Amino acid sequence: MITRVLAAIAIAFLVAGCASKPEPKPVLADSVILLPHADGTTGAISVKQGSREVIIDSPYASAKSGADGTPRTGRESEAAVKQEFGALLAALPPAPVSFVIYFQSGSNEFSEASNANVVLLLAEMARRPFPEITVIGHTDRVGTDQVNDALSLQRAQRVKDLLTQRGIAAERISVGGRGEREPLVPTADEVSEPRNRRVEVSVR
Amino acid sequence: MYKSYCVRKSIAAGFAFLAATQVFADGVGKVKISTGSVFIERAGARMPGPVGATIEATDTIVTGADGTAGVTFVDNSRLSLGPNSTLAINRFRFDQTTHDGNFDSSLKRGTLSVISGKLAKRSSDAMTVATPSTILGVRGTEFIVRVGE
Numbered sequence: 001m002i003t004r005v006l007a008a009i010a011i012a013f014l015v016a017g018c019a020s021k022p023e024p025k026p027v028l029a030d031s032v033i034l035l036p037h038a039d040g041t042t043g044a045i046s047v048k049q050g051s052r053e054v055i056i057d058s059p060y061a062s063a064k065s066g067a068d069g070t071p072r073t074g075r076e077s078e079a080a081v082k083q084e085f086g087a088l089l090a091a092l093p094p095a096p097v098s099f100v101i102y103f104q105s106g107s108n109e110f111s112e113a114s115n116a117n118v119v120l121l122l123a124e125m126a127r128r129p130f131p132e133i134t135v136i137g138h139t140d141r142v143g144t145d146q147v148n149d150a151l152s153l154q155r156a157q158r159v160k161d162l163l164t165q166r167g168i169a170a171e172r173i174s175v176g177g178r179g180e181r182e183p184l185v186p187t188a189d190e191v192s193e194p195r196n197r198r199v200e201v202s203v204r
Numbered sequence: 205m206y207k208s209y210c211v212r213k214s215i216a217a218g219f220a221f222l223a224a225t226q227v228f229a230d231g232v233g234k235v236k237i238s239t240g241s242v243f244i245e246r247a248g249a250r251m252p253g254p255v256g257a258t259i260e261a262t263d264t265i266v267t268g269a270d271g272t273a274g275v276t277f278v279d280n281s282r283l284s285l286g287p288n289s290t291l292a293i294n295r296f297r298f299d300q301t302t303h304d305g306n307f308d309s310s311l312k313r314g315t316l317s318v319i320s321g322k323l324a325k326r327s328s329d330a331m332t333v334a335t336p337s338t339i340l341g342v343r344g345t346e347f348i349v350r351v352g353e
Contacts, residue, residue: 043345176300
């Protein structure tokens, strides 16, 4: 009797052991495909799997994690990417667009050309999902960094105020100042250049 | 001379901080496209992610079987998630003045497409996307990632 019970218990354990034995896990091959930019250029991606690294840097180049711990590179066709990932790519939000605003000299009013840009900006906002605006001020290279950082932020703030007066909600507008870091026209330091004293308004 | 350089640096840093604070007052990104089931997980809570929803620096974005989401970040990085996808943002910092910062995320499952923004342009190690088996270092580019099943 006891033997029979022990045998039953042993069998129960064996069956339970079989049932809970984990399925061999499939190898997780994560993959990445590099795409060309709209302007035709292509960036690069470093793909690290543990201590192994490969770099892909041409259009439609791909890399997959390998079962042996080394990433494998390959290439996809443009047509296959469109077919498989078309819906994913279509869900990317529209590219931000920028408009440059200049002031009439010695005044807080936009120049005439800039007024036209404000009209374009409003049209761009109307056709975007939940549009937001970033206003970035820039200076020329006259003066020190700290003065130019402050000045560029003031210029941006002034444009924000003018845009809110034209009906754009203040909470949709963020401001920043880039100082002299991003001149439109490259110059030597301490050169006065009106084209660099500008404010860039981008809608995203 | 050295002292004045230091003072100048700290004043500049102060302004940079102010600028960054203003930008981040309303999150680090916004949902621009949202179809089907899209959720945002924040501090253990799950909320819907409709168009206009704010993304914070350590949010996780989740889509269901019928879900697709498109998000634009403050540095102009853009991404989309396909159905059954989970993307955790591990870190997002962006200084609007210097363009310094980091955008590190993990795609736990599903599909992701990315068009990198100002952060990846500024520095080659500013943007990373981890998958369960790899870490991608983004050097100013557009790409698609899929997690193996």
